[in-house]
Amino acid sequence: MDNPVIRTLLNHRSIRKFTDQKLSEDQIELLVKCAQAASTSSYTQSFSIIGIDDPALKKELRIISGDQPYVEANGGFFVFVADQYRNKKIGERSGIDTRVLDTTQRLTVALGDAAFAAQNMAVAAESMGLGICYIGSIQRDIERTAALLKLPDYTFPLFGLAVGYPDQEPEKKPRLPLKNIYHRNTYAAQLDDAALERYDQQVADYYHSRTGGRREETWTEQIANGLSTPPRLALKPFLEKQHLGRR
Amino acid sequence: MDNPVIRTLLNHRSIRKFTDQKLSEDQIELLVKCAQAASTSSYTQSFSIIGIDDPALKKELRIISGDQPYVEANGGFFVFVADQYRNKKIGERSGIDTRVLDTTQRLTVALGDAAFAAQNMAVAAESMGLGICYIGSIQRDIERTAALLKLPDYTFPLFGLAVGYPDQEPEKKPRLPLKNIYHRNTYAAQLDDAALERYDQQVADYYHSRTGGRREETWTEQIANGLSTPPRLALKPFLEKQHLGRR
The missing domain is CATH 1.20.5 (Single alpha-helices involved in coiled-coils or other helix-helix interfaces)
Known part of the structure; x- marks a missing residue:
């Protein structure tokens, strides 16, 4: 059952140091196409991808993320957004009541769609000899991230994906039995x-x-230690403000 | 930039009719390994996979899903669960305060981990000549789904993944420009x-x-029509009861 896809999947490791080489427009387009090819709940495609190449913006996101250098120094940086705004606009044009979009169910669906797409992009990138690292810490100051990216209501920035040519060869991290x-x-x-x-x-x-x-450190020590980090409490009020997951 | 991985990703279509052939234990193990190889936030691996092969249970899930036959008739059925229960147990053993696990941030992380893993399994399956279909509608009666699978608190069943040998050849569904x-x-x-x-x-x-x-139907018509389906409102109180996303 061995094949190039299985090998790519099992060979994953996060890359946190990239060379200076930028992704080409063709590479970016292919990565986005692969992301879009993932499954999407009820065909709603409830996500958006924001490709960041503005150096000032990348620097800001690096600071938000707790100063992780690979947020700024990479071949390309993509923010994945759970997005019900597009659906809302389409509904409004038809004069349809769009209130259903504020439910937890619709938020969950959008989170899934965005994550499926992101993982497809990650796998595609790795198959092309690129490395990736998810950056959840763009949520450390979610209000500022949303403001920088000019996100409208009904959207929720989930994580960044740093992509680029690896400048390190980390070992694979063992997974749970x-x-x-x-x-x-x-x-x-x-x-x-x-x-x-x-x-x-x-x-x-x-x-x-x-x-x-x-x-x-053992794995259970790491989990236990992680429980002592201060809770990040801005997400719930942010979602509320964005009209997402209200009921 | 063409390669077998890109081809697998771009060739995705959901399969809703499978042959009778069941997945082997080796296939299931490889699929789970591929799922686990996906990125996980802060190495927490905040998800679980429940493989369903009990016929009575599959039938129940089929009914919950609105009687979609491929929930029951497939080569294997997997439920992906956002899971902070394992982390909670590990924290408790060390006498650590585990309250941080009830935050929206931790819920979001678990949703992401589960979805990355599921998408890896989907891609792996397709590379092996299998077909897949996500089943979000196991959430149509989320209380019953959770009861059937004996899910403890701090867990949230997201979707099923039906996997099996395709018995149809649907066309690829076009994606947004x-x-x-x-x-x-x-x-x-x-x-x-x-x-x-x-x-x-x-x-x-x-x-x-x-x-x-x-x-x-056009795509925008489909989106607009989908907005008129009755909202599924059980998710928020269910999450609350599970101690997830409370703040």
Whole structure:
């Protein structure tokens, strides 16, 4: 069952250092076409992609993201937006009541459409010898991100995708044992502790090798530590303001 | 820039009729591995996959979905779940305050992780000669879906993915013109009407050819008509009950 697609998928690692080479217009167009080819709920295509090449804008997004250099230094940067604004405009032209677009169900659909599209772009990029890194931290100041990109209501910026020619070769990060993420017919609320312990050791080894022994965090330690980061509470009021997920 | 991955991505069409052949355990394991290889926010892997092969359960899900036969008749059926329950359990064991998991930010992250994984599985499946169809309508009775799958709190079932050997060869559904979905640096609130009109004609032609002339809906008509479906309002209280997206 081995094939070039499976190999591309299994070979994924996030790239956080890119060469100076920019993506060509043709590459960008192909990436967007691949993104669009993904499934979309009820054919609504409830997402938009914003390609950022303005240096000042990239710098601003870098600052918002907590100063991650690869937000600015990459071959291309794309922001994926859950988008019900287009659908709203189309409905209004036909004189249709568009209130349904403010539901949590429609927000969920738009999030899915945007994420399917983004993952297709990521896979396409990697097949072309490019590397990618998702940037969720454009939401660290979501109001400012939305203002910079001039996002109208009924839209929600989800994450950025930095794309470019890799200037590093990181190791693959080990994933959870199958038993701890895959369930058969019903959810197994009990964790498989033996598998999880082995996994913890595998992750500690990964960090040890990657940092030359400076870091040896297990996966469960990382999860537990992540719970102590201050909650980012601006998203709910932002969505409310954008008329999304109101009911 | 053509390669087998790009070809697989651009060749996507949803399959709604499968042969009787079931996926093998090896195929399922590979599909899950490919799903897991996708990016995950802060390495949290905030999703679970539930593989459904119990016939009674598949039948129930078929009924919930509005009696779509391919929910029951397929090679394999997978439900993708946004999952903060695992992280919560891990946090509790370390005596960490896990309240951050009830934020909209953490819910968004889990939705993204689950959707990236699902799209990887979809692409992997198509590369193996299988077809796929997302089933968002398992949310039509989300309480019952969650009860059937015994989902604990901090989890949210997003969609099913029906996978199997295609027993039909549908045409590719045309996607929005680039200009109406791709923006440069800032969001273009103005629709490109000329491109949209050509697209509407293209979609009407697609339906005409697919239905032998019985249907000729344009894309904007379909969007407008979709706005009149009754809103599905159970998602917000369900999420609240699951301790997700509360703030």
